[in-house]
Amino acid sequence: MRIRATVAALSGTLALSALAVPAAQAADAPADIKITKASVNGGKDVVIGTTARKEFKLSITATDPAGVRGISGFLWFGPDFNTSTEVIKPIVFDPKCVEVNATTTTCTDTVIAYPQDLRNAHATKWNVFATAVNNNGDKHREEYLKADARIQRAARLTTNASPEPIKKGKTLTVTGALTRANWDTLKYAGYTKQSVQLQYKKKGASSYTTLKTVKSDTKGNLKTTVKASADGYFRYVFAGTSTTPAVTSTSDFVDVR
Structure with missing residues (x-):
């Protein structure tokens, strides 16, 4: 305008x-x-x-x-x-x-x-x-x-934990991506080098616990590993910046056997 x-x-x-x-x-x-x-x-x-x-x-x-x-x-x-x-x-x-x-x-x-x-x-x-x-x-x-x-600028955040199901004590890989609106291109693009928390909620529990903080890479991708302990939900949480709001991903349920 x-x-x-x-x-x-x-x-x-x-x-x-x-x-x-x-x-x-x-x-x-x-x-x-x-x-x-x-x-x-x-x-x-x-x-x-x-x-x-x-x-x-x-x-x-x-x-x-x-x-x-x-x-x-x-x-x-x-x-x-x-x-x-x-x-x-x-x-x-x-x-x-x-x-x-x-x-x-x-x-x-x-x-x-x-x-x-x-x-x-x-x-x-x-x-x-x-x-x-x-x-x-x-x-x-x-x-x-x-x-x-x-x-x-609006933000998006995803979480994917694999493999599913998994045996107790085995290594679980949790990936995701943090992206935000690029108004110069009118597309979403990776939000790089940002701190994002990986959180976990055991099945039946009422709240999440932060397991670790992960940095997004040069394309906004997230990746880390944890040991599978019990059935539960994993999610990534971004606290936001002055230009980009806080955002929480949809949780991913993992069946631990």
Whole structure:
């Protein structure tokens, strides 16, 4: 998405009409209007894969002694708003507003991100642009509000223990793969040199125990060995990074005879 196209599309929207106001005029807005908070996805990181669009909420809070008529905004990426070309915005600007009290209002809109518009460098916290209008028609905008959640690249993790069945005391090989969304290619690729825990739960037990930590190789593959002791479940667990969420594989049951 390109920000010029976005701003043009918003020019007829009453709640965002301040977007069409020159920067100097916007700066002259009464200081009483304050945009106090922006929350992305309720403060939870937004995880995006390689094909499906992702919808999530953008909530913005503003306050003014005269009361707040409306607030709208979108997310943008880059060091400078005036040169940024990457945005995440609603298809239709239709925020739902709730009065916190006589002077403060929070408005929430659904924004939509498309993997096709993202690059791997976008896996971080974005900025929020917001416009607020008070009940007197005065407008105020903020360009550099900090989001409280990150945009992250979705991850996948697998586990396979073999051979099955196996005799007690014999060596069991546990393989797997840690991959994550590559927005540059729109495919999943190995997440290399990452620490992943191998966990085991004996049949009938209620919780898993960590057996060891394994590093993913240059293709994201995992491989280690353990001694078979009793029937049970094996799984790999990845704690996540700033760009990639935590993920746990489906467990693999091993019959020990």
